[in-house]
Amino acid sequence: MTIRHIVFDIGKVLIHYDPELPYRRIIPDAERRTWFLANVCTSDWNLEQDRGRPWDDAEAELIAAHPDWETEIRAFRAHWHEMVPHAYDGTVSILLGLIEEGRDITFLTNFAADTFVEAQELYPFLKAGRGVTVSGRVRVIKPDPAIYDLHTRTFDLDPEATLFIDDNADNVDAARAFGWNAVRFENAEALQADLQRFDLRLD
Known part of the structure; x- marks a missing residue:
């Protein structure tokens, strides 16, 4: 897929x-x-x-x-x-590169609703992509399967055609159990290799 x-x-x-x-x-x-x-x-x-x-x-x-x-x-x-003193420039570069290529990008995050608004002001790239599911707004957190289901329905995702990137192993495992593809984030270089495995090559 x-x-x-x-x-x-x-x-x-x-x-x-x-x-x-x-x-x-x-x-x-x-x-x-x-x-x-x-x-x-x-x-x-x-x-x-x-x-x-x-x-x-x-x-x-x-x-x-x-x-x-x-x-x-x-x-x-x-x-x-x-x-939240700084962004990870390498990952942000990958994110923006995927958006520039026309990839369908969304965010799924465990975050308090009000601090997420602050984060978006500090880091405007968090307003990029098609949208975001913020746990503090929907009142369910990863790795609860309900939040993956909600995100899938909200953004009309095909689970088999979805790749999730998260640093938390439990969240990655839960995404896979739900039916998404998922990789555990370690650093930008490893993420680039993971994307290539899924034939998502950045020029």
């Missing part, structure tokens, strides 16, 4: 994401910072914003449990833009 649709993840594929970056300044002590991110503003806590939970509710929950950390908890959203 010829690939006709290419679906890009965003975080750690097109733009860098590291929640520790602002906290190196906010909590200078490395041991306290590591504890905070492992026990207070955790990945699981942040994932619920990707699932659609409002930030006010998320902050209130943590502040009630950890009142001594209120300032640091509120800093997560306030300094979120520092967590």
Whole structure:
């Protein structure tokens, strides 16, 4: 089956994401910072914003449990833009090259709805392509099969003719189980080789 649709993840594929970056300044002590991110503003806590939970509710929950950390908890959203400091130029070049060739490009991302709007302003290439499914808007996250189904129906994709690019192995496996082709992103050079395997060669 010829690939006709290419679906890009965003975080750690097109733009860098590291929640520790602002906290190196906010909590200078490395041991306290590591504890905070492992026990207070955790990945699981942040994932619920990707699932659609409002930030006010998320902050209130943590502040009630950890009142001594209120300032640091509120800093997560306030300094979120520092967590996405740069794009991956090599991958962005591939993305834009595919769009210039006329390929059908969409995005599928686990992202809070409001921070995604900020990301699009910081990185206008996220407005390129045919459209995007943002987990925080639709209130379902990868690797739930429902989000692949929703994206397929929203953009009228043929699963067998769809190639998905994501850095997370669970998300890649779920996409394959749903019926898409999928590759795990490592770097731009490896992605270029993966695209060639699917006969998607960039000039």
